[in-house]
Amino acid sequence: MQVTITVNGVEHSRDIEPRMLLVHFIRDELLLRGTHWGCDTSNCGACTLWVDNEPVKSCTMLAVMADGKAIRTVEGLANGAELDPIQKGFMECHGLQCGFCTPGMMMTCRALLDGNPHPTEAEIREGISGNICRCTGYKNIVAAVQWAAENPATSEVTA
Amino acid sequence: MTALDEAPLSAAGNPIGFGRMHRKEDVRFLRGEGNYVDDVNLPGMLHSAILRSPYAHARIVSIDTSAALALPGVHAVITGETLAGLGLAWMPTLSYDTQAVLATDKVRFQGQEVAFVIADSRYIAKDALELIDVEYDALPAVVDAKKALDPGAPIIRDDKEGKTDNHIYDWEAGNKADTDAAFAAADVVVTEDILYPRVHPSPMETCGSVAHMDPVTGKLVLYTTTQAPHAHRTVYALVAGLPEHKIQVISPDIGGGFGNKVPIYPGYVCSIVGSIVTGKPVKWVEDRAENLMSTGFARDYHMNVSIASTKEGKILAVKVDVLADHGAFNGVAQPTNYPAGFFHIFTGSYDYPAAYCNVKAVYTNKAPGGVAYACSFRITEAVYAIERIVDCLAAELKMDSAELRLKNLLRPEQFPYTSPTGWEYDSGDYEKTMRVAMDIAGYDELRREQAEKRAKGEYMGIGISFFTEGVGAGPRKHMDILGLGMADGCDLRVHPTGKAQVRLSVQSQGQGHETTFAQIISHELGIPPEDIEVIHGDTDNTPFGLGTYGSRSTPVSGAAAALVGRKVRDKARLIAAAALECSPDDLEWELGRWFVKGDPTRGKTIQEIAFAAHGSLELPEGVEGHLDAQVVYNPPNLTYPYGCYICVVDVDPGTGQVKVRRFIAVDDCGTRINPMIVEGQVHGGLADGIGMALMEVIAFDEDGNNLGGSFMDYLLPTSMECPDWELGETVTPSPHHPIGAKGVGESATVGSPAAIVNAVIDAISPFGVRHADMPLTPANVWRAIQGRPVRTDMAVE
Numbered sequence A: 001m002q003v004t005i006t007v008n009g010v011e012h013s014r015d016i017e018p019r020m021l022l023v024h025f026i027r028d029e030l031l032l033r034g035t036h037w038g039c040d041t042s043n044c045g046a047c048t049l050w051v052d053n054e055p056v057k058s059c060t061m062l063a064v065m066a067d068g069k070a071i072r073t074v075e076g077l078a079n080g081a082e083l084d085p086i087q088k089g090f091m092e093c094h095g096l097q098c099g100f101c102t103p104g105m106m107m108t109c110r111a112l113l114d115g116n117p118h119p120t121e122a123e124i125r126e127g128i129s130g131n132i133c134r135c136t137g138y139k140n141i142v143a144a145v146q147w148a149a150e151n152p153a154t155s156e157v158t159a
Numbered sequence B: 001m002t003a004l005d006e007a008p009l010s011a012a013g014n015p016i017g018f019g020r021m022h023r024k025e026d027v028r029f030l031r032g033e034g035n036y037v038d039d040v041n042l043p044g045m046l047h048s049a050i051l052r053s054p055y056a057h058a059r060i061v062s063i064d065t066s067a068a069l070a071l072p073g074v075h076a077v078i079t080g081e082t083l084a085g086l087g088l089a090w091m092p093t094l095s096y097d098t099q100a101v102l103a104t105d106k107v108r109f110q111g112q113e114v115a116f117v118i119a120d121s122r123y124i125a126k127d128a129l130e131l132i133d134v135e136y137d138a139l140p141a142v143v144d145a146k147k148a149l150d151p152g153a154p155i156i157r158d159d160k161e162g163k164t165d166n167h168i169y170d171w172e173a174g175n176k177a178d179t180d181a182a183f184a185a186a187d188v189v190v191t192e193d194i195l196y197p198r199v200h201p202s203p204m205e206t207c208g209s210v211a212h213m214d215p216v217t218g219k220l221v222l223y224t225t226t227q228a229p230h231a232h233r234t235v236y237a238l239v240a241g242l243p244e245h246k247i248q249v250i251s252p253d254i255g256g257g258f259g260n261k262v263p264i265y266p267g268y269v270c271s272i273v274g275s276i277v278t279g280k281p282v283k284w285v286e287d288r289a290e291n292l293m294s295t296g297f298a299r300d301y302h303m304n305v306s307i308a309s310t311k312e313g314k315i316l317a318v319k320v321d322v323l324a325d326h327g328a329f330n331g332v333a334q335p336t337n338y339p340a341g342f343f344h345i346f347t348g349s350y351d352y353p354a355a356y357c358n359v360k361a362v363y364t365n366k367a368p369g370g371v372a373y374a375c376s377f378r379i380t381e382a383v384y385a386i387e388r389i390v391d392c393l394a395a396e397l398k399m400d401s402a403e404l405r406l407k408n409l410l411r412p413e414q415f416p417y418t419s420p421t422g423w424e425y426d427s428g429d430y431e432k433t434m435r436v437a438m439d440i441a442g443y444d445e446l447r448r449e450q451a452e453k454r455a456k457g458e459y460m461g462i463g464i465s466f467f468t469e470g471v472g473a474g475p476r477k478h479m480d481i482l483g484l485g486m487a488d489g490c491d492l493r494v495h496p497t498g499k500a501q502v503r504l505s506v507q508s509q510g511q512g513h514e515t516t517f518a519q520i521i522s523h524e525l526g527i528p529p530e531d532i533e534v535i536h537g538d539t540d541n542t543p544f545g546l547g548t549y550g551s552r553s554t555p556v557s558g559a560a561a562a563l564v565g566r567k568v569r570d571k572a573r574l575i576a577a578a579a580l581e582c583s584p585d586d587l588e589w590e591l592g593r594w595f596v597k598g599d600p601t602r603g604k605t606i607q608e609i610a611f612a613a614h615g616s617l618e619l620p621e622g623v624e625g626h627l628d629a630q631v632v633y634n635p636p637n638l639t640y641p642y643g644c645y646i647c648v649v650d651v652d653p654g655t656g657q658v659k660v661r662r663f664i665a666v667d668d669c670g671t672r673i674n675p676m677i678v679e680g681q682v683h684g685g686l687a688d689g690i691g692m693a694l695m696e697v698i699a700f701d702e703d704g705n706n707l708g709g710s711f712m713d714y715l716l717p718t719s720m721e722c723p724d725w726e727l728g729e730t731v732t733p734s735p736h737h738p739i740g741a742k743g744v745g746e747s748a749t750v751g752s753p754a755a756i757v758n759a760v761i762d763a764i765s766p767f768g769v770r771h772a773d774m775p776l777t778p779a780n781v782w783r784a785i786q787g788r789p790v791r792t793d794m795a796v797e
Ligand code: FES
Pocket: A036, A037, A038, A039, A040, A041, A042, A043, A044, A045, A046, A047, A048, A057, A058, A059, A060
């Protein structure tokens, strides 16, 4: 089947099998490797990206269902050299360790902040509860979201 | 300067040495530019999938692969028979047992590897699996370890000549006679059956590999999810007879390991064979069900634990009887002389003279594994046993569990302390750490609140765990894996402009080595950490060493890094003396600079020395040019981190629901290289504790069907189950480690489950409950309250 999908502002047309999952389309057809795959059952959220501004678990959706839609992945988070505040927050607060859950987690967090710029801790915890992280114990992810909320578009982060 | 001083900052604002700094590795992960194994794409690469056994125990009658082979896009189908022709149907495990790569005679657990399909895409490979026709003759399965040695039990390992039962080994430690005597003389004896059920590390990234055997050069490049690249390279050389200098193992970014990525799995071997057979690179990446059902599980220890004490609560002796379920192949990864890992550190953090344990290991029709999930070689089971039984003793004595612990903790003047089972604890001030934890918790206030709540019929519980670990395996005289001594190398090159590269044998899976090892070199040489590149995960470009597991990176490789830095510093002194035309003895070191004693204006910075070392300066006799060094570190002893954890829970007795309200963790891991990273390691381990104590279990039904084969059934903690961790610290440096650091990567996973379970049992003790097995799901708590506990590792009717 022919699909045309806009990813991070760039339009891509491909002839694909109808059964292909969106996560595989993004990873294997478009070679955008930041979107990860971590389970078979839509539980982990490693594959989270946005479809028309809504966070979606891309392992739960067929690529053909995204035909004509606009997708944003982790590669589309930063503005060129400037990291998005949520990316800075993760770095500032040590919200990542192995980094495997991080892209999906950040896509969820960014969407959370867009809908609710000043979430409470409880709202953050509920908001990220569909994304599993095995490394961080979540505390620093919560802090990263709070950091991004307090620094909506700011200062340099040093490496 | 000492390890504990505040480090000066570099121009970029990073500590020159130890302290908090952002991780150097973060930016690539934040941008989605990490390079995990599944991200590796080689030209012409093929994909693969594994056909797995639906049965726990069955004889293979026949395998027909013709329809699969006929499917367009399929390149090859490999079976056990194919491998047998190459002598590769079986491979050695890390415990001197054997494991089937692809089954030839029988399948021995559900999910065992039976055939390997190589195709143009993952989708086609999976389609082809459906077309393979395997005829099985089902056999009765051994599911319950307690029945594995029953007369007439089916023999699982009939591949081993003369094997007539399912016994693997018996092992003991401590002094039985002394322990029996202490028990006979004790006022109080408490005994409990305690199960540490089978759980799974399940890192977010599953296991996989991309193998490329170059048909022209005969060089094998293997990208793979391994925590121990060098050990894997050597094992491939030994198993497959491949020349070791023609094997390059690359472990790129690893998406979490937790011990799951220590063993060699059949999929890795199959991808290598697949590349040899097709002449193309072959990628194999397992899915989550495969990860949960077939790769290294953890624990599965059935423990009978007894403690003896005086009526005042002075502990006299402890003994533990263990039945260890190792699954169908003894694939545990631990030092050779320690078949039960470091379990015999179960004597814990207390002062008493007598202890004894024996461990009996058996085969069952379950996946192999056992040592994984941040267990520090079975110390998790050991800590759980002692910390649970101490609480049972407190209940028996009607004594506060903190008071009982304080009465028995080792005292600072007892260190170095030799335990009744032969461990030499290096340093500690246990009471101080426990008091810090109790202060943060507001322990007395919590007990008052609990009493008030109880009077109102509300069930709040407070649980304590005090743990001691021995990590950093280990002295090569005692510790090896498959004959490879557990020492690790480190190479340091300081380039002419004073920027440096350090090469490690250990492998980060998220621990932040690219940052902390730069900080160690920075601490020794005064080079800013941003000027130091850490290179790891590629056997062609790093020195030999056994890798990262058992919290060994900082104790072993961290020591190697500090010493290689010192070696370069010593050489820099000779070069500086030549440049300053003075004797090396006249020079004094300050961070980043050698200068003339009494005349601090005359000196050379490490950067100036680096340039001189590569320049035309005439060097003294015996001093080679350049500023490089190599070290192999053979640790004299393990390091012994410890900590005190306190958990507060609220239990709803109507539903059995447990809410973890607070969790206080005070760790003492000696010197902290980067406190931010240490805290992150602790947070992650505490979440593991929530998972194991309350949610996670790989249970089986009576036919050996795995009941935890997906994240729908194997429940991992989310942000909702984890409280806002409250951390504290004490710092008692290791006396024998060059920078005084101890391992910390697994401390919280090891120490936290007991605190959580102790809290839940404390909450429901008014119902007469003294023990209940993990996981304390609502159903299991409710059953315990009703006085009808069930085996948590078996299917419940
Ligand atoms: S891969 Fe786990 S939810 Fe999509």
